[in-house]
Amino acid sequence: MRSQTQPSGLIEDKSIDYVPASERHGEVKSLFTLWFCTNIAPLAVVTGAIATHTFGLNILSAMTAIIAGHMFGGVFLALTSAQGPQVGIPQMVQSRAQFGRYGSLLVIAFTTVIYLGFFISNITLSGKVINNVLPALPVPYATVLGALLATAIGVVGYSFIHKINKLGAWVMGAALLLGMAVMLTQPLPGDFWLRGRFSLSGWFATFCIGAVWQISFSPYTSDYSRYLPAEVGIRRPFLYTWLGACCGTILAFLFGMVAVNLVGGNVEAMAAVRQATGWLGPVLMVLFLINIICHNGMNLYGAVLSLITAVQTFMPRWQPNAQVRVLFSALVLLGSVLVALAASANFVSFFINLILALIAVLIPWCMINLIDFYLIRKQRYDIEAIFRADGGRYGLLNGRVLAVYFVGIVVQLPFMENAFFSGPYSQLVPGADISWVISLVVTGLLYPLCCWRSDLRLAAAPRE
Template identity: 55%
Template structure:
């Protein structure tokens, strides 16, 4: 493979444009390290603690539900990631090939909103983590430090993000392993194995949480695989992403569950981690802080690409430069910091509730994306049309995709169980949000039928035209 490092600029020089074959680089294993390292962080650990604290499962049933949920949801994120080398463009730009040039705008808007929401939540969390480690640092200064650090990584871009996570895989993986060893090497509570039990509602809620967790990453996975060589195929990127995303999250969720069970019932999740890991606790807190910052760079990177995609939709001949991405990163940084500095004490829980509610719009998008790429078009897209002002062969709007998308959202609403909206059938299984399952079951066959019907009509029209 040619050595390109001497010629490559420090800051990534592509935005939402196609990555030429001559500039492709990297290996499939880079996807493993990215998604493994990214998911060893406080948020999945806190969520894993909920399995015991909120859903009241014991260790065995909790681990089974965690594993099953992430193994199922991981299929979605891995299939989305494997599209990157074939397409060479960001995930949201690719949506034009399914929804039409302007039809994709709504999806891009929701994706940007989710990225920004997670970015704000994480800089607040990073600020609190810095204060917890160094109490003398004021909260506003801590938030700014966390935000600026993540922005610097996001601005440098693709290569630096992958490099950091290659290091993070070894560091965070070793730290988490050491945490497990420390906990099990010391005396455990008498009820460690018996606290909680099995209940169908809690078990299904945990499985659903794992599925939703993985799907939430799907709108930007191919952003981090689009530089891979086009001849790398589908299987290797799929396996690398699947193993990285599922192993990282399963280990983090399991660590949260174990820490919760290793401390007195009712102990707050991160406090439980500190107590359960003794002298190792402060080291883990520092490493978690660094990982929050590294992970948050992905949210900023995705938000900026989504904003550029929206603008470029109305300016087809415009190719955004490095300066545009840098300036937009600064604008997003400033706006998010203003929101974060004025955030209330329970801001993170409120915002996460909003983001989880927005996942209702991601499930039908993921369904359409995967059916279109793997079943209907078999990975063959006209890249030039995706960037044409009129949408080329994909048009300005694809009504079949848009109709399937909105129906996919509507059918989920009766089953939704979010902080913003609770549907009339949300408690069919108490505490478990099964709306994602309804969305997948309805949207996949609906879009397939509509899309294949459209194709059949075009073929018939062409044959009649030829006959005449």
């Protein structure tokens, strides 16, 4: 088995290594506060406003679509989170068990680009918000400050991320509930509850946005549960993650929706929040800024783990430690800041659209991962084999699984709708991108067939 040194010092002393039983710690309840706080973010507030502002739904139908979408998508997020205590390794390292040692590099590359894209976009956003709060600080310096703070959180690592989100959950949750009370206790527009109408296409489009929002977190959920003792089982990590992710995002989505409907017109969502919450508005802006920085620390943490996993794939004897993680974090910080400072506003918009388009590659991965862990492997992996140079029982390249993965991507194309491509059936449900649903169904059917015709059904050996 891999090294089993005791954790020490302020900075997390592991990178992608297996976490042995002697180093497991923490409470499963922290998964609720982590995913609750993480999802109370400006992007969630802005996205929630789309339900009524873009799709023209009335308040009640928008609420049901938002709640249903997040509750459905949250199941996938929570199922990946529940794997962490059982495997004790980051999510992308675990992908070697499905795709093979080298085969997993494709998924790792996609997720790394998504992590880095969100990190760069968020430090750009945080720079602008810091400049708005402190006008004397120029945007370039504010951007660097936001990046440094996020990097510091990511460098300290797992335990600090949980602690800061535990505090943030209470602060952000209370602030949004208070803000909601401020908005709903003032005189409402006469048509506040009647504005808009129910439409099946608008409802389903809103549902899809909520579901995909949750699924998009899946590639790194077990990164934040892998230190929990295996004895916590599956049910409790699932439940706390699902409740935290759903409650936090639903609250943020509804907050944005109520704000734009209260203000009316074509006011941008965050401006509507500031206007609708009166005296609380400036406080909320500062809290949202802190939330952006904290969440971006998670983006950096995930990006660094993925990069280290990619490098370690070609250097199986290498056991990266805390110093390596700090070095990779510094390199990511430097490169990201240079891109953020050099990028024009149009480039950042292009980058965000590229990230959103790449989320399509996560859907088939998610289905393969969940079916493999829960149905094929029966929640057990041979950790030693995952780290072996030859891939052990999982091999170097699993062609059948990669074929299923590519099919899961290709079947989305006719139904896909994004900034770069519109398939011939993209408007089958007007305003809704249903490509992810097609991929879930097709991948969910093909992967078990692939496994039943191979030796993948063999039970995994004990971990130790």
